[in-house]
Amino acid sequence: MTIDENKLSEEDLHLLKIKEILLKEDRAELSNLRNRLEDEEAFNKRITPYIEQHIDHLKMNFPDQYNEMVSKIFEEKLMSSRQDIIDLLAPSIGIMIKKFISLQFESLKEGIDNQVKNTFSAKSWSNKFKSIFYGVKESDLILQEMDKYQIQEVYLIQRHSGLLFGSASKSVNLDKDVIAGMLTAIKSFAEDAFQQGEQDLDMIEYGTYKIVMQNFKTYYIALALTGSLSASDKNQISNSVLSFADRYLGKSITDIDENILKEYSNYLDKHFINT
Template identity: 30%
Template sequence: MSDNPTSHSSEADDLRRLRELLLGDKVVYIDALYRRVDDPETRTGDVAEVLPGAMETVIADPVQQPKIERPLVETIRGAIKRDTESFAEALFPVLGPAIRRAVADALKSLVERINAAIEHSFTVKGLRWRLEAARSGVPFAQIVLRETMLYAVQEVFLIQPESGLVLAKARRADTLALDEDAFSAMLTAIQAFIQDSLGMPEGDKLRGAELGDRTLWIINGPQAVLACLVIGSPAHEVRDQLMDGLETVHARFGDELDGSPELLSDRPGIEALLEEMLLGEVAEAKKASGARRSLLMWGAAGLLLVALLGWGAWNTWQLHKEEIAIAGLFEAESGYVLTAHDSEGDELHFNGLRDPLTRAPEAILSEAGHDAEGKTLSFRPYQSLDPTIVLQRLRQSLGGEGTELQLDGDVLVVTGSVSPARRSALEQLPGLHPAVGSVDLSGTRLDGQAAAELARRELSAPGNVAITPANDRLTVTGDDAAWYAT
């Protein structure tokens, strides 16, 4: 073969003519098909046309559904980790109401449990149930459930039939939990014993058993067994509802039922499905009786609440009345200035100023018939300008034997005998004391000792002559005739 370009072009033309002779008009369709396969945008359009129908087919197929769920869940989980804030903003309108609804349901369930406990704690029947619980070792809540429910599915186990492993379980909050391993082993042993001893075919399965006052229902499925512990007498429709629940488990978690329990526990929703199977119904007669007891209990609680509120209001009013009365005592007492008073709980607090010359606050309370206990009395010292207190203080500092002080407005009237030093102090008082404007000394005289000294000085009495005061008079004694003559 030659490497001449002309030769290559001739060969290509020959091949093209040969292709046209063999394929005819289909050459155009083949070229279009090649272009469609090579163009990513065209392929994207083709996939978009068939994708919705394919998704609907997969979703409708329980076997294929988990295969598409897993990559979607992983994709969403990765996107949430990368951009948590955006997902939080998008889910906020949904999560807010959902959280509020969940909290409301939880509070409603809590209130119902508290209400049931109150109903059955203060009745003869409730006391009898408590004694039975103490005697038998069965929890009180379980005895209440047994006595008040027409029927109740207490606990549900999802068991792998071949291995006997417990894949998942759910129970009521007021039910004592069973050992899942022991329960599964017991169930497997009973199933094997019945098949061996009675010669039952392998396809025949155990459907139930009586366990004291409880019934064990066994609902068999192709990949899992649902074991339900039931109390009471449920209708046959309850078993049908449990069968529907088991079918839902197979439809949603079919692939995981053949694996280990850890594989199934990682899938969300399995526990919620089992909790939906914890069915129950309260007997109508017991429900009505419970409603009457509840009404009586709430009525008694309401009366007790009203009594407590009335007692509290009366105590508060009495405390306020005493507070006002004591405040009036301190405001009327000379030498006291009440600046604040209030109450805190059962305590009364009084704050203010008190002149040290006044009576103690405890003495004032005791005289008026009030107990000082439970009362905080905080009075800081000060000097009062009340005329009675002012006069008492002046008498202590400037008064004396034979001297009388009276306060007439802002005029201090002094009568009786005063010493020169005390007279000088009294004369300086108007500029020093804010309550004294002037001092009237017109009714004063020198005291006896000062008068005797003044007489000796004025009369130039010799040393052998004694001048002594006695009963507002001066007595002169001595034997100096010359001095007497002068």
């Protein structure tokens, strides 16, 4: 605001001059402060460290200070969007369940078809007799047979080095040399960690897979199986492995090369996979 000094009384003029004298320093300081605030670069420079400090503090203490609030917001959001989430996930889950059930039905149908075909077979009569003698339902015996173990993969591995002598499998899988090495490393680790004298790791369970290992002096045989495995199944597998060892593993192997790999892979395939 500008003041026309000519229109002021003498008293007002004096008052104005006194104001000027008394407020001179304050006005200069105010002007300086205004300049500093209006200079964006200088203002940023001054304020940035405080903001950064506050952000750091927030980062460090966010869970303590806001955990409850965020959880509450999230919970509320989740509850209010429940139907949307269900709509979003239902098709995928539905497809998964449908696939699983249809697979199970397929396998059940296949099993029942086989059982119907074999109604008057020797096996069927054997089940009927077993059922009468042992008091186990015939249906249980049939189900037990349907879930019988299947050998998916078999590895013949040099015991300490973990080098592969041979392998056979029902499907294509990852690098078998690395699988053999890792199996051996896991065996070594477990056997060292628990230091149970001469005991060996003989089974690993992973999801629907069971890896059964039978150890010999210089090599071991690992079989990856699916299905359920009873004590008598284990015994049957053990006998099969022993018969393989007896038949094919008489000679000692020093260097492992591709001829050895091919030869033993053929034996394994013939004995365990394409029997």
